[in-house]
Amino acid sequence: MSGLSRRLILASGLALAACGREPALGQPIAEPPLKSLAPFPIGTCVRAPELADPAYADLAARHFSQLTAEWEMKMEYVVQPDGSFRFDRADAIAAFARQKGMRLFGHTLLWYANEPEGFLKLDESRQSFEGAVRNYVTAMVARYRGLASGWDVVNEPVTENGEGLRESLWSRKLGQTGQFKVAFEAAKAADPAAVLFVNDYHLESRPAKLRRYMQLIEQLLREGVPLGGIGCQTHCWSELPAGSIAATLKALAGFGLPIHLSEMDVSTVQGGMLANRAEAEQRQARLYAEAVEAFAALPERQQFAFTVWGMRDRDSWLKRENAADTPLLFDDLGRPKPAFAAVADGLRRR
Numbered sequence: 001m002s003g004l005s006r007r008l009i010l011a012s013g014l015a016l017a018a019c020g021r022e023p024a025l026g027q028p029i030a031e032p033p034l035k036s037l038a039p040f041p042i043g044t045c046v047r048a049p050e051l052a053d054p055a056y057a058d059l060a061a062r063h064f065s066q067l068t069a070e071w072e073m074k075m076e077y078v079v080q081p082d083g084s085f086r087f088d089r090a091d092a093i094a095a096f097a098r099q100k101g102m103r104l105f106g107h108t109l110l111w112y113a114n115e116p117e118g119f120l121k122l123d124e125s126r127q128s129f130e131g132a133v134r135n136y137v138t139a140m141v142a143r144y145r146g147l148a149s150g151w152d153v154v155n156e157p158v159t160e161n162g163e164g165l166r167e168s169l170w171s172r173k174l175g176q177t178g179q180f181k182v183a184f185e186a187a188k189a190a191d192p193a194a195v196l197f198v199n200d201y202h203l204e205s206r207p208a209k210l211r212r213y214m215q216l217i218e219q220l221l222r223e224g225v226p227l228g229g230i231g232c233q234t235h236c237w238s239e240l241p242a243g244s245i246a247a248t249l250k251a252l253a254g255f256g257l258p259i260h261l262s263e264m265d266v267s268t269v270q271g272g273m274l275a276n277r278a279e280a281e282q283r284q285a286r287l288y289a290e291a292v293e294a295f296a297a298l299p300e301r302q303q304f305a306f307t308v309w310g311m312r313d314r315d316s317w318l319k320r321e322n323a324a325d326t327p328l329l330f331d332d333l334g335r336p337k338p339a340f341a342a343v344a345d346g347l348r349r350r
Contacts, residue, residue, distance in 0.1 A: 031336060035065040037347035039300070041103055041149075043307030045070040045263070048089035050315065051096050059311050059334050060096075066103040066149070066305050068262075069093050070317070073107055073140070075114040083118035083132075085139060094144055104144060105260075105305065106151035108199065109137050110183050112168035113156070119169060129173045134186040141190035150195035150260070150304065152231055153183050157216065158200050162208030165216065180225050188226040195304060199231030199262055203252075204244040210251065217255060229304055230255060233263040234291060237270040238283040245287065246294035258304035261295050264288070265309045265327040266339070267318050281326070285342035288329070292343050296350035 035042045043066035050056045060067065071077060072089035080086060097104045110133075122132055141151060157165050157180075165171065170179040180198075187196050198217065203210040220227045230252050234245060252259055266287050268280040295306050310316045314332040318325045329340040 031340065031344050034063040034340075034343060034347065037344060038065075038296075038306065039350075040295070040303040041066040041305040043068060043103075043105060043305045044311050045107075045307070045309050046093060046096075046311075047315075048072055048092040051092065055334055056311070056315075057096070059330065061100045061102070063311075064102065066105055066307065067093060067097045068105045068107045068307060070310075074111060075116045075119075075136075078140070079116035079118045079136070081117040081121075083122070085136070087143060090144075094147055098147060103149045103305075104147045105307070106140065106144060106148045106194075107262075108152035108155035109140060109187065110153065110170050110179060111155040112166040112170070115169040130178075130182055133170070133174065133182055137183055137186035138190045141187045141194065145191040145194070148191070148194055150197055150229060151187055152199040152262070153187050153196045154180055155199050156201060157198065158209055158212050160202070160206070160209065162206060162210070162212040164212070177219070177223065180220055180227075181223075184220075184225045184227060195228040195258055196226060197229040197231040197260055197262075198227060199233060199260070201233035201235050201263070203232055204234065204236060204248040205240060210248060214251065214255075221255070227257070229258040229260055231260045231262040233309075234261050235263060235265055235267075235309070236287055237267040238280045238287065240266075240287060242286065242290065245291045246297075249291075249294045249298065253298050253302055257302065259295070259298060259302050260304040261291060261306045263307060263309040264291060265316060265318060267325055267327050269322050269325045270318075277326075281338055284327075285338040288339045289342040289346040292346035293349065296347065 042064050044060060044064045045068040046060055047070050069090055072093065077089065078085050078087065094104050119132065122129060159166055165176050174182055184196055200213050203213060217230060232248060232252055249259060266284040268284055292306060295303060308329060310328050312330045312332055312334050313319055313326045313328050316327050318327045329337060329343060331337055
């Protein structure tokens with residue numbers, strides 16, 4: 001049995017289960033912290049209320065060196081109906097990151113899916129729409145200046161089929177190009193040191209979408225938008241063909257900008273259930289290994305961060321959509337899975 005196979009079995013708890021025992025809750029993980037194996041930041045997303053759970057907080061602090069707010073830095077939480085802002089949960093996540101010596105990553109400033117009532121009802125006789133957007137971006141970025149290493153400035157701008165850019169409140173009011181210029185310029189002014197990203201998903205599985213995304217990046221750079229990095233979300237499913245993630249990262253790296261593998265998870269149920277759960281988890285582990293090895297192969301200056309979108313399966317947005325899904329590195333109880341061992345081994349092999 002190879003060293004990798006042995007570690008996969010140990011990580012999944014099968015060795016103990018075979019003896020009729022389950023790993024004790026809270027039992028220390030035998031594997032070293034992921035962040036100790038990586039020369040680049042290892043990130044995860046969190047939600048503020050869960051940080052009050054010691055097991056959740058300990059798992060985050062043990063293995064990860066960068067935190068992204070899953071949704072509490074998005075407009076849907078921050079912007080109130082009267083146009084005021086609330087930062088309580090974002091501040092709590094930032095405080096936890098500061099206390100634990102972790103980087104914070106800002107997610108996200110403009111997103112087509114968020115059209116807050118405060119912006120929809122904006123009285124433009126008192127303040128222009130562009131002015132309101134600049135004010136919001138400035139307030140968010142300046143508040144976490146010095147702690148947030150970077151921001152997703154515009155999130156998921158490309159249509160699913162790759163035929164164009166999404167229509168949204170921001171594009172209707174500011175123009176497809178204008179929304180990028182306004183948001184990126186305001187963010188750059190608020191924190192010149194932060195790396196500013198555009199971010200999108202399904203780039204590994206939809207070639208047309210990847211091509212359109214790269215065309216957008218070329219346009220932004222050509223027009224002088226202060227784009228500083230490229231986000232590749234990497235939400236995948238276990239049937240994704242081997243090599244797809246590596247090829248996508250290689251293509252995006254051609255711009256020479258920092259790359260953030262920004263929201264990785266691997267669904268074991270989307271795209272059709274495989275023959276059995278074991279096969280799905282084996283494929284899942286191989287995709288995680290491919291992703292971390294491909295990221296580690298990038299030039300050092302382009303390795304911004306490798307972020308997994310959650311820690312325990314039960315915390316995942318995919319689990320909330322389908323209770324049968326198991327997309328993350330740790331099971332519902334916080335025990336490392338084969339996917340965890342695959343990432344650890346991939347980091348050791350770099």
